[in-house]
Amino acid sequence: MEQEKNIRGEAAENAPCKVAFVGSECYPFVKTGGLGDVMYALPKALIRENCQVRVFIPLYRCIPEKYRSRLTYKGSFMMDLCKGGRTFYVGVMETELDGVTYDFIDNQEFFDWGNPYTGLWEDIPKYCYFSKAVLAVMNYMEWIPDVIHCHDWQAALVPIYLRTRFGGTPVGRAKSVLTIHNLRFQGICSIPHLKYWSDLPDELFDYPVLKQNEDEANMFKGGLAFADRVTTVSATYAREIQTGAFGEGLDSHLRYHQGKLSGIVNGIDVEIWNSATDALLAAPYSRKNVLEKKKENKLALQRELGLEEDEHKMVLGLISRLTDQKGLDLVDAIFPRLIDGNTQVVVLGTGDPRYEGAFQYYEGMHKGSVCAFISYNEGLAHQIYAGADALLVPSLFEPCGLTQLIAMRYGTVPIVRETGGLKDTVEPYDAEQHQGNGFTFDKYNAELLLEAINAAKTVYFTDRWHWDEIVQRDMDKDVSWEKSAAQYLKLYRDLRR
Ligand code: ADP
Numbered sequence: 001m002e003q004e005k006n007i008r009g010e011a012a013e014n015a016p017c018k019v020a021f022v023g024s025e026c027y028p029f030v031k032t033g034g035l036g037d038v039m040y041a042l043p044k045a046l047i048r049e050n051c052q053v054r055v056f057i058p059l060y061r062c063i064p065e066k067y068r069s070r071l072t073y074k075g076s077f078m079m080d081l082c083k084g085g086r087t088f089y090v091g092v093m094e095t096e097l098d099g100v101t102y103d104f105i106d107n108q109e110f111f112d113w114g115n116p117y118t119g120l121w122e123d124i125p126k127y128c129y130f131s132k133a134v135l136a137v138m139n140y141m142e143w144i145p146d147v148i149h150c151h152d153w154q155a156a157l158v159p160i161y162l163r164t165r166f167g168g169t170p171v172g173r174a175k176s177v178l179t180i181h182n183l184r185f186q187g188i189c190s191i192p193h194l195k196y197w198s199d200l201p202d203e204l205f206d207y208p209v210l211k212q213n214e215d216e217a218n219m220f221k222g223g224l225a226f227a228d229r230v231t232t233v234s235a236t237y238a239r240e241i242q243t244g245a246f247g248e249g250l251d252s253h254l255r256y257h258q259g260k261l262s263g264i265v266n267g268i269d270v271e272i273w274n275s276a277t278d279a280l281l282a283a284p285y286s287r288k289n290v291l292e293k294k295k296e297n298k299l300a301l302q303r304e305l306g307l308e309e310d311e312h313k314m315v316l317g318l319i320s321r322l323t324d325q326k327g328l329d330l331v332d333a334i335f336p337r338l339i340d341g342n343t344q345v346v347v348l349g350t351g352d353p354r355y356e357g358a359f360q361y362y363e364g365m366h367k368g369s370v371c372a373f374i375s376y377n378e379g380l381a382h383q384i385y386a387g388a389d390a391l392l393v394p395s396l397f398e399p400c401g402l403t404q405l406i407a408m409r410y411g412t413v414p415i416v417r418e419t420g421g422l423k424d425t426v427e428p429y430d431a432e433q434h435q436g437n438g439f440t441f442d443k444y445n446a447e448l449l450l451e452a453i454n455a456a457k458t459v460y461f462t463d464r465w466h467w468d469e470i471v472q473r474d475m476d477k478d479v480s481w482e483k484s485a486a487q488y489l490k491l492y493r494d495l496r497r
Pocket residue numbers: 032033034035037319320321348349350375376377378381400401402403404406
């Protein structure tokens with residue numbers, strides 16, 4: 001009897017976990033940064049762990065037609081939202097990719113503008129609607145997950161709706177996880193605006209949940225209070241956000257909830273990011289021929305970007321949203337001292353006009369040595385990861401960071417600040433022991449960044465043997481999702497008990 005119970009218990013424990021992913025972007029449909037990568041790659045990795053995963057995202061107009069045209073209509077209904085009982089159309093369009101089911105929530109009133117974001121005033125109603133609609137869709141489709149894994153502030157009302165408006169409905173059985181990808185963005189607006197659109201009970205607009213201050217409400221804060229578990233994307237960031245310096249005003253709230261908070265480091269999709277099969281590269285390569293082939297990729301990159309074609313130059317890459325988070329004021333401060341006749345810099349990014357302008361100015365000043373490519377360009381990103389010798393990631397804060405992981409996978413040495421996930425994923429080069437996989441600095445200081453870059457240059461130009469060893473160690477490093485997906489699975493299973 002006891003034995004039978006154990007077998008049944010174990011069988012239940014090992015039954016596939018049903019997980020819903022809810023977030024505002026997902027590669028390849030719509031991506032503005034690392035959140036899009038994670039929403040694609042983690043479900044794919046979880047499938048291998050015997051999970052059933054469905055991803056819920058909005059059907060934005062900006063999703064390319066080649067994806068929109070292959071969606072299948074699954075049904076529609078009207079849903080009430082807002083105080084005053086206005087009702088809105090909810091359509092469900094579905095597709096499958098690599099074993100993962102994607103359900104797109106269709107409503108032109110909310111999702112026909114933006115890239116995909118517009119401005120907070122419009123984004124707040126958009127994501128109130130989205131958060132409520134995904135739960136209504138799960139009930140409508142009679143697909144009830146064990147765990148609803150919500151991502152960032154745009155999905156932060158899901159854990160609240162789950163325990164309030166949907167508490168007595170089938171989906172109310174599910175548990176919720178809320179992952180913080182970036183605490184800088186929290187979905188803060190006036191209390192009446194959120195009260196009107198969310199139609200959540202008045203008592204939730206108090207300090208422990210949604211209230212930010214006398215005038216404002218904070219969606220992320222409320223979600224963090226209601227979620228069964230909270231995760232963020234590295235162990236260091238999980239610690240940092242509980243301090244005043246990184247907590248973005250929510251540090252005491254997070255300390256209060258620290259019992260349910262943990263950090264699980266991101267990985268990358270090692271099929272997409274595979275230099276041996278990457279069709280976007282001039283010369284695909286593996287660990288075995290990286291030293292030869294990197295030169296070919298470098299020459300192709302220089303040609304493409306109008307830089308002086310010279311395989312002996314050290315090429316520093318920077319691929320980033322151009323925002324304060326990414327430490328670009330440090331790069332700006334030392335830029336003139338980076339260019340020394342043997343070094344080239346390639347910047348790929350868009351964002352703050354101040355940084356776009358600064359990099360364009362440096363390109364004008366140093367034609368042939370500097371390229372500022374001010375745009376979002378997937379193909380060029382691949383070519384830079386392959387053709388550059390080192391990648392700069394001097395972030396002010398970095399919850400995880402994926403560019404340093406991709407760089408390592410492509411044998412490109414990261415130069416990073418020791419913060420968040422950068423600290424957890426890049427081991428500083430030790431010139432005595434010849435260990436480590438990148439160059440790092442600690443305090444947020446331009447001179448320290450310059451020192452780190454100069455240390456990298458010294459090894460590159462005067463000790464190439466050891467530089468090449470770093471390149472190969474980087475390519476050997478496991479940056480896949482495998483270990484972290486197993487940690488998420490454990491978390492889901494603990495919640496299902
Ligand atoms: P964040 O999410 O803060 O922007 P991450 O390092 O986690 O930073 O992820 C950034 C992702 O976006 C990476 O996949 C990177 O290659 C990609 N990326 C960033 N800027 C560009 C760009 N201008 N063009 C193409 N890809 C970009």
